[in-house]
Amino acid sequence: MADLHITINRDKGAIAGQIASELRDSIRLGRLTPGTRLPASRDLAADLRVSRGVVVEAYEQLVAEGFLISRVGSGTQVAPAAARAPAVEDPAPVTRAPYYGHRPTSPDLGHFPRERWLASVRHVLATVPADALDYGDPGGVPELREELAGYLRRVRAADVRPENLVVVGGVAQGLSLILHVLTRTALAVEDPSSHRQAPLLRRAGAQLVPVPVDEQGLDVAALRARRADSVLVTPAHQFPTGVVLSPARRAALLEWAREGDRTILEDDYDAEFRFDRDPVGCLQGLAPDRVILSGSVSKALAPGLRLGWVVAPAHLADAVRRARGELDLGSPVIEQYALAHFLRTGGYDKHLRRMRREYHRRRDALVLALAEHAPGVRVRGIEAGLHVYLDLPPGWDEDRVAAAALELGLSAEAVAPMRSSAGPPAVVVGFARLPARKAVEAVLGLKVRMSGQN
Ligand SMILES: Cc1ncc(COP(=O)(O)O)c(C=O)c1O
Structure with a gap:
């Protein structure tokens, strides 16, 4: 059974993706050779202090990509041809984009149903x-x-x-x-x-x-x-x-x-x-x-x-x-x-049902965090979609809010370029990739960056 050295950065989120990426690199570089048995998901989860589901997700991802094989009774192993797995299957983006999303309307691509699509x-x-x-x-x-x-x-x-x-x-x-x-x-x-x-x-x-x-x-x-x-x-x-x-x-x-x-x-x-x-x-x-x-x-x-x-x-x-x-x-x-x-x-249909539940949670967390920690911001347009519209309190400049949100990894855009004439300051913020547990942190970060502005 391989003893794995995996480093994860909890602040970056997407833990399953990080585990998958570390394992993929180890296989590519030959640190993990074909046939090597990986620890049971329960054991690795305990070592890394993450939930078992996160490890299962990482393993499943690599099985779908052909780096690992999983057999009932013999656990998960590095696939025989894994070292030659084509680079085209590496999901690493060509350019590094803000973690929580590119456009406020974009979905959470970390949840793309790779296995079923494959x-x-x-x-x-x-x-x-x-x-x-x-x-x-x-x-x-x-x-x-x-x-x-x-x-x-x-x-x-x-x-x-x-x-x-x-x-x-x-x-x-x-x-x-x-x-x-x-x-x-x-x-x-x-x-x-x-x-x-x-x-x-x-x-x-x-x-x-x-x-x-x-x-x-x-x-x-x-x-x-x-x-x-x-x-x-x-x-x-x-x-x-x-x-x-x-x-x-x-x-x-x-x-x-x-x-x-x-x-x-x-x-x-x-x-x-x-x-x-x-x-x-x-x-x-x-x-x-x-x-x-x-x-x-x-x-x-x-x-x-x-x-x-x-x-x-x-x-x-x-x-x-x-x-x-x-x-x-x-x-x-x-x-x-x-x-x-x-x-x-x-x-x-299955993917939509799953993502609807997840986005619902993320939207609720962001809306609640805004209500509690930034009550001067009016939130609109929450019934549907993957973004919210924020009317800003007096003195908040929309370009600065959008820039601060981007710094925090949120995808955000000022509304002025979307209007034909001037209007009250507002921004659009995407929540699809903002994990529910990060919502308060993001809103507090925004508030800190905007305090003192005038
Ligand atoms: C309002 C609106 N319509 C259409 C699109 C483009 O969609 P598609 O990717 O289907 O071309 C977007 C993309 O963000 C959008 O925000």
Whole structure:
């Protein structure tokens, strides 16, 4: 049985990841040779003074990567070919990013379901015929369109059949493609809204018409006072304010679209994560002839997969599909088949259930810590999603708060660049990667950094 020398830094969190990384390095460097038996998870957990589940998670990770093998009765051993495990399986990031996240809306990628995803990829590679790896339908492989249509009907109450759905490389690409095919381009956008999206929308030919957002979501009366052919909204969880579009506003928005033969682009970017009440169905389900829905696996699985969907009336779906064919010939097929398998075998639902519970805990911890230790900060938009919107107390400068939060490892962004005109100071803070037990420390750290500012 190997006696392991493993150093962990408790302040850095992600202990399972640290253990996995140390073991991986030891195997690569030959300190642990093929066939070496590792301590039972219970023993190693006791040595390191961590819970057994943490060690099990680290071992499972390395089994999935092929560095270790685990057999009932003979425990966990270094795999025979482990020393030659390809570097491509090393999950170490190319550049070191702030630990708790890159963008406030990003998920906790440390929880990516590697093992189940790997099982889906393995299944695909073992079963798809060679021809399936040729250029495919630019609208997506039929198996995935079928699975996604079923999922969106079931979970988002969308009105969708596979022929209305086009597989794309995320919401960002979906919106670009939609704007390529819509001929009219005066596009109303929420104010504030994602400052990352604006350049993409302009580049796709849209003229942006900002419309204010209030406590009920997009101000439809203000929208009526402007000239726009279409509108881009985030009804399930407005970005950045986190407001859920009220039922009255949903009705008014659909009315606006119907009476003027206008189009609503629905960005459903983080709708899977709704914590206190049942999810609100998407707008598209209420008016499939007027609404084009875009969503992706970026929040549920990982942004790096670049897999998403556009759901549109048949003629528009067909135009989007053809545009995709002309622009870049479609999304990678192995990943598409893998996602279809992952959905079909329940992996997606299971992962979402697990992460919803975890994010719920993390959100509660952050909201409580803010209420107790920074009562001057008003927290908004907590019903759903992976970020909160913080209205700052007088004297707190949003750039300095965002910079201080980043120093503490929190992903945070000032709201000013997301507005078309000046507004009260606010920041957006992501909580997906902030462990619940670190929330008080993070809030206290923020308070200390902001005290004395003026
Ligand atoms: C409001 C909003 N919409 C869309 C996206 C992009 O999503 P995707 O990764 O699906 O392109 C983001 C990403 O953070 C977002 O915040």
